[in-house]
Every structure is written in C-alpha cells, then in structure tokens.
Amino acid sequence: MTRPDLAWAYSELSKYVQFPGKKRITCLRPNTFCAIFAALGISLRGTHENPNVLWGWVDADWAGDTDTRQSHTGYILMMNGGPISWKSQRQDNVSLSTSEAEFVAASLAGQEVVRLRETLTDFGFSQNKATLLYDEDNLACVAMSENLVRRKFSRHIDIRKYYVREPLLNGFFILVPLRTHKMLADALTKSLRSLAFVGHRQIMTGHASSAARLLRCVGG
Numbered sequence: 724m725t726r727p728d729l730a731w732a733y734s735e736l737s738k739y740v741q742f743p744g745k746k747r748i749t750c751l752r753p754n755t756f757c758a759i760f761a762a763l764g765i766s767l768r769g770t771h772e773n774p775n776v777l778w779g780w781v782d783a784d785w786a787g788d789t790d791t792r793q794s795h796t797g798y799i800l801m802m803n804g805g806p807i808s809w810k811s812q813r814q815d816n817v818s819l820s821t822s823e824a825e826f827v828a829a830s831l832a833g834q835e836v837v838r839l840r841e842t843l844t845d846f847g848f849s850q851n852k853a854t855l856l857y858d859e860d861n862l863a864c865v866a867m868s869e870n871l872v873r874r875k876f877s878r879h880i881d882i883r884k885y886y887v888r889e890p891l892l893n894g895f896f897i898l899v900p901l902r903t904h905k906m907l908a909d910a911l912t913k914s915l916r917s918l919a920f921v922g923h924r925q926i927m928t929g930h931a932s933s934a935a936r937l938l939r940c941v942g943g
Contacts, residue, residue: 730811762829782908783828794824797911798832805929811911825864830887854896
C-alpha cells in the first residue's frame with residue numbers, strides 16, 4: 724500500500740485473480756522485489772523547499788490493453804517531496820484517440836486533486852495557488868479541458884468525464900504539458916525499460932530532488 728512504483732504491476736496482475744494459471748503465478752515477482760528493495764519506502768521531508776504544496780503528474784496509455792483496447796490511467800500526487808496519493812487503473816471505456824484517453828485520465832486525477840485540496844484546507848494547509856498537474860505533451864487534451872465548446876470529435880465522451888473542466892476553470896488546478904521522458908506517471912501506465920523505471924521510482928518515492936527542481940522551474 725506504500726509502494727507506488729509497484730502500482731502498475733499489481734494492477735496488471737489483478738486482472739487474473741480469478742484464473743491466474745501457472746504463467747501468472749510465475750509473474751508474481753513484485754513480492755520478491757518488495758523483499759529485496761524493502762528500504763525504498765516513501766520519504767517525506769519537512770524541510771522541502773515548497774512545504775505543504777500539492778502537485779503531481781497524470782498520464783494515460785492509449786489502448787494499452789491488447790485484449791479489450793481499453794486505455795490505462797496513471798496519476799501520482801506529491802507533497803513535501805513524496806507521494807500522498809496515486810492510482811494505476813484501467814479505464815472503464817474504450818477511448819478513440821490519445822487525446823481522449825488523456826482527457827479521461829485528467830478528469831479522474833482532477834477529482835482527487837479537489838478532494839485533497841479540501842482535506843488539506845481542513846487541516847489548515849490551504850492551497851493558495853492552483854495545483855500544478857503535469858500532463859503528457861498532448862496539447863489537444865489541454866485544449867479539450869479548457870474549451871467549453873463541445874467539438875464534434877469529443878461529443879461522444881461520457882458526460883462524467885467532463886468534470887475536469889469545472890475545477891480547471893475555477894482555478895483549482897492547471898494542466899501543464901510535459902515531454903514524455905519527464906512524465907513520471909508513465910511508470911503507472913505501462914511497463915518501462917529498467918533505466919527509465921529506476922529513475923522514475925527514485926522521484927516518486929521521494930528519494931531524488933529532480934521533482935523539486937521541476938516544480939521550481941515552472942513557478943509552483
């Protein structure tokens with residue numbers, strides 16, 4: 724429950740809980756991974772340069788499930804140098820484009836941002852600025868989120884997914900385009916090469932300062 728770096732692996736394995744078979748049982752290596760890398764728990768720092776400021780990443784892997792062609796949502800929300808909320812989950816609908824998959828993921832992450840902002844306010848840590856939510860370098864998704872006009876290519880999307888627009892326009896959070904190689908949430912949507920995964924893992928568990936530098940350069 725405190726290993727966001729394993730969220731995607733367990734999300735994939737959970738699809739075969741009822742009928743795992745010998746092949747899936749063999750794939751249960753994350754348990755061994757946990758035993759070997761037990762020290763890689765979440766690290767939170769009270770001396771973080773942006774104390775008590777909420778921010779995060781959101782991404783989607785379009786049509787990543789080869790059986791159903793459903794996309795996969797991944798988001799991780801950070802505060803004081805470490806993660807406080809994350810999700811790796813297959814979307815419940817089939818998206819017709821990368822932009823749509825990203826739009827659905829942003830809506831889900833947006834709901835969590837609003838919930839956490841309200842919770843933090845109750846604890847006396849009001850978020851005075853809009854929460855920065857780094858999105859895949861997909862300007863079409865940002866345009867769909869900010870534009871109130873329901874264009875022909877997005878008219879078919881479930882109305883529930885349009886939730887992202889209201890809190891965005893109210894200034895609760897901002898979608899910030901980010902290049903793919905810097906997208907931490909990639910590790911929550913798909914299997915990555917070892918080097919990329921290790922780099923993302925260091926940041927998402929709070930064991931690297933790269934995330935803090937990224938936040939500072941964008942003006943968070």
